[in-house]
Amino acid sequence: MVPGPRGLPLLGSLPDFGKDPLGFLTRLRDHGSLVTWRFGGKLCVFLSEPDCVGELLIGAEEHFDRAELGVAFRTLLGNGVVVAEGADWRRKRSLVQPSVRPKQVKAYASTMVAEAVRAADGWADGRSIELRREMSALTQRVAVRTIFGTGKDADVDAIGRAMSVAQQEIGAEMSGLGALLPSWMPTPGRARVRKAVAVIDRxxxxxxxxxxxxxxxxxxxxxxxxxxxxxxxxxxxxxxIRDETVTLYIGGHETTASALVWAWTLLSANPDVHASLTRELDRVLGDREPGFEDYEKLTYTQAVVKETLRLYPTIWVISGVAREGATVGGRRLPAGTRVWSSPWATHRDPRWFRDPEEFRPERWAPPEGTEAEEIPEYAWFPFGGGPRVCLGARFAMVEAVLVLAVLARRFRVDVHPSQLRPAPKLTLQPDREVWATVRGRKG
Incomplete structure (x- = not known):
C-alpha cells in the first residue's frame, strides 16, 4: 500500500478532508491505487482501481461492515435497508425489492411523465427559472405520489423542507469535526436534524x-x-415502514433532482450534445409525450444521464469497515480498517476514461460505425454495486430519462454563466442557486 498524507496528531487528515472533500479524495487517488491515511485516529485505506472498488462492493456483506456515517445520517434513515446488516438487511431487502422491480417501475412511469408535463406547462419561452427549485419540486411530487399515493402540495412541502434541513446537516457532520464526536454529545446540528426528522415522522x-x-x-x-x-x-x-419510506424518498427524489440539475447545466454548456439529444427525441417521440415503452429506445438520452452521473455522481463516497480476514488487491487489511472509495474520483480518472473532464455521452452510445470506449467494470458506479447496489437505481434512471425527454422535447434550457461548484452533502449538489432561461422549441 502507498502511504498518503500524514495529517495531524489526533485529527489525521480530517481538516483537509473537511475543507475540500472532493479535492482531497482526488489527491488520494493520485497517490496510488491503495492509499493509507487517517480520519481522526482511524486507519483508512482509499481505493481507486475498479478491480479493488469491485472487491469492496461485492464483499460488502461477507468481508465488510457498514461504516458509521454519523448521528445525523442514522437519525434520518433509522435502520432502513441502506443501513441494516446481516440477516436483518437480507430480510428487509426481500420485502422492499419487489416494490421497485421493473414491472412496478413501469407502473410509476405515468406519474413521472405527468409531473414532468405539469412542470413544462408552467414554463414559457423566455421565462427565468431556478433549476434546483424546479427540479426538486418536480421530483418531490413524483416521490410523494409514487411512495405515499398522495399529490397534496402541503405534503410535498412539509416533507421536502424537512429533508433539505436533514441533508444539509448530514453533509456538515460527515466532513466536519462532528464526525469525531461521540453519539451522545448534543450539538446544534444534531438538534436541527431531530427537529426536521420529527416533521418527517409525523x-x-x-x-x-x-x-x-x-x-x-x-x-x-x-x-x-x-x-x-x-x-x-x-x-x-x-x-x-417509516425507515424504508424515508430511504425510498431520498433515493427517488434527492438523487434524481441533483442529477437533472447537473444534466441541464452540462447540456447548456455543450450545444452539440443538446442538438444530438433533441434529434433523438424528435425521431423517437415526434409530437407525443414519452411512455415507459420509450425508455429503451431513448439510448442517447440514457447516455446523457449516465455521463451526467459520471461527472457528478450524486453518491460521491462509499465506505465500509474491514472484518477479520478481509483483503483488497491481494493485501490483507487489519480488522477495523475503514475502506473508502469515491465515484467522483474514479469517474474522473484518466486511466479509465479518455478526456475524463469532458461531457461525452457518446462513451455510452457510440455513433454507428465507431468503436465503443472500453470502460472497466466498476469504473462507473454511481449506484454502488454488488449485493448492496441501490434498490432504486432503475427507478432513478427511468425517472431522469423520462423527465428529461418531456422537458427537452419542448424547451432548451440556457443556464446563466456562474462558477458552480459541487457541494458534497448527503448527495452531490450545486453550491448555489442555478438560474436559467427556458427557450421554447415548439409552439
Whole structure:
C-alpha cells in the first residue's frame, strides 16, 4: 500500500478532508491505487482501481461492515435497508425489492411523465427559472405520489423542507469535526436534524394511518410495503415502514433532482450534445409525450444521464469497515480498517476514461460505425454495486430519462454563466442557486 498524507496528531487528515472533500479524495487517488491515511485516529485505506472498488462492493456483506456515517445520517434513515446488516438487511431487502422491480417501475412511469408535463406547462419561452427549485419540486411530487399515493402540495412541502434541513446537516457532520464526536454529545446540528426528522415522522405516520384505514389495493409503494411478508409471514413494523419510506424518498427524489440539475447545466454548456439529444427525441417521440415503452429506445438520452452521473455522481463516497480476514488487491487489511472509495474520483480518472473532464455521452452510445470506449467494470458506479447496489437505481434512471425527454422535447434550457461548484452533502449538489432561461422549441 502507498502511504498518503500524514495529517495531524489526533485529527489525521480530517481538516483537509473537511475543507475540500472532493479535492482531497482526488489527491488520494493520485497517490496510488491503495492509499493509507487517517480520519481522526482511524486507519483508512482509499481505493481507486475498479478491480479493488469491485472487491469492496461485492464483499460488502461477507468481508465488510457498514461504516458509521454519523448521528445525523442514522437519525434520518433509522435502520432502513441502506443501513441494516446481516440477516436483518437480507430480510428487509426481500420485502422492499419487489416494490421497485421493473414491472412496478413501469407502473410509476405515468406519474413521472405527468409531473414532468405539469412542470413544462408552467414554463414559457423566455421565462427565468431556478433549476434546483424546479427540479426538486418536480421530483418531490413524483416521490410523494409514487411512495405515499398522495399529490397534496402541503405534503410535498412539509416533507421536502424537512429533508433539505436533514441533508444539509448530514453533509456538515460527515466532513466536519462532528464526525469525531461521540453519539451522545448534543450539538446544534444534531438538534436541527431531530427537529426536521420529527416533521418527517409525523407526516409518514399520518399517511400510514390513512393507508391502514383505507385498506389495501392502492398502487403506491407504501401500500405494497404494508402488505409485504417475509418467509415467516411477518410484516414490517410501523418503525420499519417509516425507515424504508424515508430511504425510498431520498433515493427517488434527492438523487434524481441533483442529477437533472447537473444534466441541464452540462447540456447548456455543450450545444452539440443538446442538438444530438433533441434529434433523438424528435425521431423517437415526434409530437407525443414519452411512455415507459420509450425508455429503451431513448439510448442517447440514457447516455446523457449516465455521463451526467459520471461527472457528478450524486453518491460521491462509499465506505465500509474491514472484518477479520478481509483483503483488497491481494493485501490483507487489519480488522477495523475503514475502506473508502469515491465515484467522483474514479469517474474522473484518466486511466479509465479518455478526456475524463469532458461531457461525452457518446462513451455510452457510440455513433454507428465507431468503436465503443472500453470502460472497466466498476469504473462507473454511481449506484454502488454488488449485493448492496441501490434498490432504486432503475427507478432513478427511468425517472431522469423520462423527465428529461418531456422537458427537452419542448424547451432548451440556457443556464446563466456562474462558477458552480459541487457541494458534497448527503448527495452531490450545486453550491448555489442555478438560474436559467427556458427557450421554447415548439409552439
Amino acid at each position: 407526516e409518514v405516520a399520518r399517511v400510514v394511518a390513512e393507508h391502514r384505514n383505507e385498506g389495501s389495493g392502492r398502487p403506491d409503494l407504501l401500500s405494497r410495503l404494508l402488505v409485504a411478508q417475509d418467509e415467516t409471514g411477518a410484516r414490517l413494523t410501523d418503525e420499519e
